[in-house]
Amino acid sequence: EVGDRVVGANTTPCFECYHCKKNEYSLCENLNYLNGAYSEYVAVPGHMLKYNFYKIPESLPYEQAALLEPLVCAVHGADRIPVKTGDDVVVIGAGPIGLMFMDSLALKGARVIAVDLSDYRLSLSRQFGAAVTVNAGDKEHVQRVKEKCNGGRGADVVVEATGFPEVWENAINMVRPGGTVLTFGGTKKGTSIAIDCQKFHYEEINLKAVYHHTPYHVQWALNLLTNGSIDGAKYISGVYPLENAIDALESIARQEGIKYAVLPE
Incomplete structure (x- = not known):
């Protein structure tokens, strides 16, 4: 009404x-x-x-x-993957969607490992349920992630939340035998990735996509x-008036903060 x-x-x-x-x-x-x-x-x-x-x-x-x-996109994705209490779950990408995945997965009882290129975003991720953080700028970060999961076997589940094909490939290399990779970040049209077929087959890796x-x-x-x-308040890094909406969007593009409220008054 x-x-x-x-x-x-x-x-x-x-x-x-x-x-x-x-x-x-x-x-x-x-x-x-x-x-x-x-x-x-x-x-x-x-x-x-x-x-x-x-x-x-x-x-x-x-x-x-x-x-x-x-x-709701993150909640949908988290609901469609086999995560149990105590599972080691890696989330690659600590932007807003990645943080929402961490929040949702922590609610399911997962031990969340956050991976990102930004130390600032990695520090934020601890407020959203991440127990461990790894900077993806380290050339050996894939191995470092595996070492922190299941005694070096790799993660039970890896969630890719960046949309870059090379990160999809990294995700597959982080998961344990029998584990699941959720490729959530959308890539550009026509993009493809390379998979080690022997690893994929003999380690029985589950590769899953969830949309929308x-x-x-x-x-x-x-x-x-x-x-x-x-807690929605944790995601709101500041407030902009409507006439400064472009400034809010540019702040996000510079990876300053998480989300900004744009108010008409």
Whole structure:
């Protein structure tokens, strides 16, 4: 109704296509996107409003509710990988999505190892559940990561959250025999990687991709923000007025902070 505080996802599946009928909602053949922001008004399609929009609980500030869409992608990814309490899980990339993965995986009881090129971001990662950090600038960092997991055997699960093909390859080399690699970071069209076929086959490595989100995970992520299991305030590094939105985006491009709230007033 008029005056309701609302938050929603940027897509909604059709629930009628081949993939939707198999509950593969992130692969919906008719997935419609509602992209764009910084407008005074936005018209939300009725189908999207019905299935993927929610009233914001009174306890949750707008700024934290706005984290919903990126968070739900990480929650979806974390839900689709076999992580048990005590597992050694590596997250490569300590940007906003990587930190959200760390947060989500720590909630599942994993021992999280953060890998990134930035010492600043690695230091931040400890606030989001990382127990161990490794700088990827070290030429031997892949071996260093393996040594810190399962007595040198490698990680139970590796999450790639950068979108660089060479990092996909590093992830495969960090995982233990029988482990799982989640290639979450999207690469450029036409990109390919090289895999050691013998290693892949004889070590029974599981290579998995997870895209986007589902309505179920949207509701789940909103609950995590609302009940405080995920502390949205930790992700907000500062506030910019709307007229300085470009400055906020450039700060992110320079890897200054995590997220910035852009306020119209």
